[in-house]
Amino acid sequence: MIFRQLFDSVSGTYSYILASRSGGEAVIIDPVLEKVDRYCQLLRELDLRLVKAIDTHLHADHVTGLGALRDRTHCVTIMGEQTKADVVAMRVGEGDRIAIEGLSLDVIYTPGHTDDSYSFLMADRVFTGDTLLIRGTGRTDFQNGDARQQYDSIFNKLLRLPDDTLVYPAHDYKGDTVSTIGEERRYNPRLQVQSVDDYVALMAKLKLPNPKMMDVAVPANMRVGLHQEELTRQGLALSAREAIECLGRPDVLLVDLREASERAKHGTLSGALHAPYPGIADNLKPGGMLREVAAATGRRIVFFCAYGERSAMAVQTAQDAGLANTAHIEGGLDAWKKAGGPVVAG
Ligand SMILES: N[C@@H](CCC(=O)N[C@@H](CS)C(=O)NCC(=O)O)C(=O)O
Ligand SMILES: [Fe+2]
Known part of the structure; x- marks a missing residue:
């Protein structure tokens, strides 16, 4: 060690x-x-x-x-x-x-x-x-x-x-x-x-x-958080309310970046793919699982996590990897739940 x-x-x-x-x-x-x-x-x-x-x-x-x-x-x-x-x-x-x-x-x-x-x-x-x-x-x-x-x-x-x-x-x-x-x-x-x-x-x-x-x-x-407003300005963020309206839409691929233990404790979103944040760069590079799924289905990846930090960083990683059309849920599952969105067992 x-x-x-x-x-x-x-x-x-x-x-x-x-x-x-x-x-x-x-x-x-x-x-x-x-x-x-x-x-x-x-x-x-x-x-x-x-x-x-x-x-x-x-x-x-x-x-x-x-x-x-x-x-x-x-x-x-x-x-x-x-x-x-x-x-x-x-x-x-x-x-x-x-x-x-x-x-x-x-x-x-x-x-x-x-x-x-x-x-x-x-x-x-x-x-x-x-x-x-x-x-x-x-x-x-x-x-x-x-x-x-x-x-x-x-x-x-x-x-x-x-x-x-x-x-x-x-x-x-x-x-x-x-x-x-x-x-x-x-x-x-x-x-x-x-x-x-x-x-x-x-x-x-x-x-x-x-x-x-x-x-x-x-x-x-008390202000250590990542400023997520910049992504919102660029049209790369959905508010929880907008995200709730997207639930079940065939052109959206929800991706849960949290760890298995967080999913088990707090639940997840219906139909979401699980791709933990630590592997995100590998998943988004050419040949990576998420990149291939997005390309094959033509769906827009919408990342989410607990509070929107990891998902904001994932949008940035996607941009760096040449994937411009991803977004994230601002405020994460916390905001989703506060907006009354439904969750399923993780
Ligand atoms: N002189 C130090 C004191 C810092 C202080 O009060 N530390 C807290 C921890 S955040 C504490 O519990 N100190 C215990 C002690 O001084 O006995 C300073 O000004 O930073
Ligand atoms: Fe302290």
Whole structure:
């Protein structure tokens, strides 16, 4: 396995690059905007292809690198389903699994620092965001933070992992890099409480100043989405309402770009072909499955995904491959459902 812990000394943020092999797919956790050049360089040097970028929560202390990485690598951006970020390509919840080639992360909902805080477990290690820090815990005094929920997330979820599970947090302000669950249970001063009420009282006493970047970072991090309006202007997007009217039309080929797990959880559109986003470039090049089907049937490909990010990128990929007549459903299945469109089991 390839594992890199990267540090942004300005915000004290740790970011992580994971991959199963050189030459393969990679995922990054909690990238920082100012470090995106560095990540891209390292990805090139390690011969990795970034396919997913995850934020553990909506950060208040630095601007996320999610949007910039998506624009540069066409990776899928991921956050938890509670997030207030405008558009992320994929939203995950408790019990989901984020997979790339050769490795997968189990999704654990750990609210408390914020209401959109998640941890991600991969084999012997857990990425705890700002829920569990090394000898500390994330503050709970803003962004719908809640000390009671954080106690539950830590004591009833994270501390139930095996003692030797490695703990990789999103921040450290003292120079520590890694810990273990057993070590934190025994020596983390915030966790030596007798009850949830003691923990709540302890967190209420912290009275920390707001992060220096908070007024910049929070609004910026709520606008990480791909701007889909440009495609609409070019006539390459259908609103959910227009798309609903197209359902069943013989000249339209609906293509679902989401993963099998998203289809199983949220359903799909009747008659849609399944062609997951990671394979889209292969599918659209000469000889590719989608290109051949579109040519043979004369149908216009209409891509859709969860929120319209992957489908907008697929329209772009199609244009680059010389296929001008594709479109996507703006806002994805989410917008489709909100407009009252019917879904079938995926
Ligand atoms: N001095 C830092 C403080 C950042 C901060 O408050 N960090 C949050 C995480 S977003 C936290 O929970 N800190 C825990 C602590 O300081 O004990 C800054 O201005 O950026
Ligand atoms: Fe945070």
